[in-house]
Amino acid sequence: MPDDDLTDILASTGLAANGITDRIRADILSGTFGAGHRIKIGELAERYAVSAMPIREALRTLDGEGLLTIIPNKGARVRTVDAKFVRNLYDIRGALESLLVEHACNNMTFRARQQIEAAQTRLEDAVGRDDTTDLLAANADFHNVLNQLGDNPEAVRILRMGQNLIASFRGQFGFQAGRLAGIAEEHRALMEALWNRDVSRAIAISRMHSMSARDDLIASLKD
Numbered sequence: 001m002p003d004d005d006l007t008d009i010l011a012s013t014g015l016a017a018n019g020i021t022d023r024i025r026a027d028i029l030s031g032t033f034g035a036g037h038r039i040k041i042g043e044l045a046e047r048y049a050v051s052a053m054p055i056r057e058a059l060r061t062l063d064g065e066g067l068l069t070i071i072p073n074k075g076a077r078v079r080t081v082d083a084k085f086v087r088n089l090y091d092i093r094g095a096l097e098s099l100l101v102e103h104a105c106n107n108m109t110f111r112a113r114q115q116i117e118a119a120q121t122r123l124e125d126a127v128g129r130d131d132t133t134d135l136l137a138a139n140a141d142f143h144n145v146l147n148q149l150g151d152n153p154e155a156v157r158i159l160r161m162g163q164n165l166i167a168s169f170r171g172q173f174g175f176q177a178g179r180l181a182g183i184a185e186e187h188r189a190l191m192e193a194l195w196n197r198d199v200s201r202a203i204a205i206s207r208m209h210s211m212s213a214r215d216d217l218i219a220s221l222k223d
Helices: 003-029 041-048 052-065 083-107 110-129 132-149 153-161 163-173 179-195 199-222
Strands: 068-071 075-078
Touching: 003 041, 003 052, 003 163, 041 052, 052 068, 052 075, 083 132, 083 153, 083 163, 083 179, 083 199, 110 132, 110 179, 132 153, 132 163, 132 179, 153 163, 163 199, 179 199
Parallel strands: none
Antiparallel strands: 068 075
8 A cells, every 4th residue: 555545644634533523522521421431442433434443543532531431342431520520630730730830930932922922812812702612722832831931841742642532521511710811910910920930920820720620610510
């Protein structure tokens, strides 16, 4: 088989797996597949009208996110998505983001500052329009710049494993009243600490920002 053909097959498989991952994740978060539900590859392939290969890739991704546990040769089982799950997820994120912010504070460049300020402007505009989709995109850009400045690829890799999951949570459960404005205010305070190279304050604000997001999502789960 020509190399180009093999590349096309692998690329199409990856795209299919990404789409199936999103659909399975949405079905888990919506309760279609409840906690403890055993997921079989054959049944999912039939449900989504795809081959087994993208299903296996999707299950590996969701296992990495913690949404399910793969059972060797048997498929997978859905984990419980509750306040404890969210708390644990954000406790890990908070610790890693604080580490990255500490290094970002010392590695700040003029170019990075421009990128952060641009993302913050878009975020504040999204808050004014109550546009959660644009807000999440701007929020991701804001943190991606900080994460790259943090210069710890392993920490960034772990954080990225949960990014799609967090976005799916927000798409499913939304935000509490006033949280969007709170995000903008917390980002603004973090920016000021970064510009002043106030490492201890930047770390404290980063940790508070993560914990606020955690508490807001837990409250949204209960609504």
